[in-house]
Amino acid sequence: MKELRIHGRGGQGSVTAAELIATAAFESGMYAQAFPAFGVERRGAPVQAFVRFSKDKIRLRSQVYEPDYIIVQDSTLIGDVNVFSGMKEWGIAIINTERRIESEVPEGVRLMTLDATRIALDVLGVPITNTALLGAFAAATDVIHLEALERALRHRFSGEMAEKNVKAANLAYNEVRGGTV
Amino acid sequence: MTQIMEGSHAVAEAVRLSKPGVISAYPITPQTHIVERLAEMVADGLLEADYITVESEFSALSACLGASATGVRVYSATTSQGLALMFEVCFNAAGMRLPLVMTIANRALSAPLSIWNDHQDSISLRDSGWLQLYAQDCQEAHDLHYIAYRVAEDHSVLLPAMVCFDGFVLTHTYEPVDIPGQEEVDAFLPAFSPYQRLDARDPISFGMYATPDYYMEFRYEMERAMQRAKGVLKECGKEFGERFGRDYSDLVESYRLEDADTALVAMGSLCGTVKDAIDEMRGEGKKVGLLNLRVFRPFPFEDVKKALSGVSRVAILDKNVSIGSKGAVGLEMRDTLYGTGIEILDCIAGLGGRDIRKRDVRRIVGLAEAGGGDIFYGLREEVL
Numbered sequence: 001m002k003e004l005r006i007h008g009r010g011g012q013g014s015v016t017a018a019e020l021i022a023t024a025a026f027e028s029g030m031y032a033q034a035f036p037a038f039g040v041e042r043r044g045a046p047v048q049a050f051v052r053f054s055k056d057k058i059r060l061r062s063q064v065y066e067p068d069y070i071i072v073q074d075s076t077l078i079g080d081v082n083v084f085s086g087m088k089e090w091g092i093a094i095i096n097t098e099r100r101i102e103s104e105v106p107e108g109v110r111l112m113t114l115d116a117t118r119i120a121l122d123v124l125g126v127p128i129t130n131t132a133l134l135g136a137f138a139a140a141t142d143v144i145h146l147e148a149l150e151r152a153l154r155h156r157f158s159g160e161m162a163e164k165n166v167k168a169a170n171l172a173y174n175e176v177r178g179g180t181v
Numbered sequence: 182m183t184q185i186m187e188g189s190h191a192v193a194e195a196v197r198l199s200k201p202g203v204i205s206a207y208p209i210t211p212q213t214h215i216v217e218r219l220a221e222m223v224a225d226g227l228l229e230a231d232y233i234t235v236e237s238e239f240s241a242l243s244a245c246l247g248a249s250a251t252g253v254r255v256y257s258a259t260t261s262q263g264l265a266l267m268f269e270v271c272f273n274a275a276g277m278r279l280p281l282v283m284t285i286a287n288r289a290l291s292a293p294l295s296i297w298n299d300h301q302d303s304i305s306l307r308d309s310g311w312l313q314l315y316a317q318d319c320q321e322a323h324d325l326h327y328i329a330y331r332v333a334e335d336h337s338v339l340l341p342a343m344v345c346f347d348g349f350v351l352t353h354t355y356e357p358v359d360i361p362g363q364e365e366v367d368a369f370l371p372a373f374s375p376y377q378r379l380d381a382r383d384p385i386s387f388g389m390y391a392t393p394d395y396y397m398e399f400r401y402e403m404e405r406a407m408q409r410a411k412g413v414l415k416e417c418g419k420e421f422g423e424r425f426g427r428d429y430s431d432l433v434e435s436y437r438l439e440d441a442d443t444a445l446v447a448m449g450s451l452c453g454t455v456k457d458a459i460d461e462m463r464g465e466g467k468k469v470g471l472l473n474l475r476v477f478r479p480f481p482f483e484d485v486k487k488a489l490s491g492v493s494r495v496a497i498l499d500k501n502v503s504i505g506s507k508g509a510v511g512l513e514m515r516d517t518l519y520g521t522g523i524e525i526l527d528c529i530a531g532l533g534g535r536d537i538r539k540r541d542v543r544r545i546v547g548l549a550e551a552g553g554g555d556i557f558y559g560l561r562e563e564v565l
Contacts, residue, residue: 019355022356023185023355026357032185032357033354034354035349035354036349036353038297038349038534059318059452059453059454062454062536062537
């Protein structure tokens, strides 16, 4: 079983991202479970959402404390929240930032950064970064395939909104595949 | 067909396929997604039901009670403060022998305000005459609604039923759920056939006055119906298993209890985490198992006693507390196991959404083995 923890701020679509990844994993033939951290969410406040993936049925219901992967939608969270808490050795951290943040990342974490806000603004016209980060997640891990993610996006959104989100995911996917993790 | 969906939507699908004629509910976190989805289904023509919007939970359940008395299948859903506001109507529905089905998205009770999960809300209605079923995952939350309708409406039972599933922990979790087709559901759950109903051409009354000469007999009849419900639950659970491949013929689920020394006892979504913890401990040679109380009312005394006949000790995870006494499950277990010599540790745990991890389950097994007394598990040290 693999576990993902998504850190974001209220309004950035962290819960939707968790549901989309679980849907994509399910469509790829895996069992998946997605759920939010049940906090007092307000727009802009730190929020978390979780995803578990496994080939077998998942029974565990506690929150994710030792993730294999984290996605951080907003790098300004790093000072406020210990986003790296409990990460497994050589776990992958996918962080949305335009800055160089290597010095803020603990040893033993494989860091992958991208400017998902730029992609979101270019493609969607709003700084909602979740779908771009999902593309990055697909590229950086073997957990979900890009095609399954595209199907999940088209299932969730319709018409032009679906295609724009698919494009954002693809741009992020290619940017990560072009770089190194 | 198996699809991935939110637990609340899995419940809404079960309600749609159960074809209630009247739905009345008042939205409250974390039940909201169920009734929002049902309102959409009615508006979109996917479900032919009267959706009665009301100003409170008291009115919601009252509308369901009245509608049920006219002979239609009804549905409501609530949680926590909403269920507290329904208190009076709950006792009325049971006393009038009306087979309402209501989902409880389990949540703690105020004060202090908590929107998070525990079982205090439904447990506080344990004496109301409603059946209480507890789901451990979203699939069970879906399936148990069909069984609840079948058993509640059975003419040998005629008592309302609560299907309890954990707020947020299940209501807001996406996971795969198998949704059967309408024809399959219709074959298992035929249209509601009322034993008696309000009809202006043939007037009768429900819930009238009972003097001291008769009141006790009404209560005794309810108790007898509740005892008969055990057999009906088993039969319907077995038939459900034959039709859908998921068996609910046992009122309790035994997990690795065969040769267990220590049995954990839990209800609802916590059972999944406990099973994972048990597998880890079994891997280390510890003989532990789980008793999952799927049915809390009627309380399955005989089934519990049989399932635990080989254990030396029991550790209960009670997500509720009767302030001034013990946890509700702990009390039932002490009654059931009286005279067997089995040691009992009652842990009040996970109140108000406090997360329970595998390591907590292991610690509680350790406490039971050490022979300590009943506790509130995992308190902050500053209050001790």
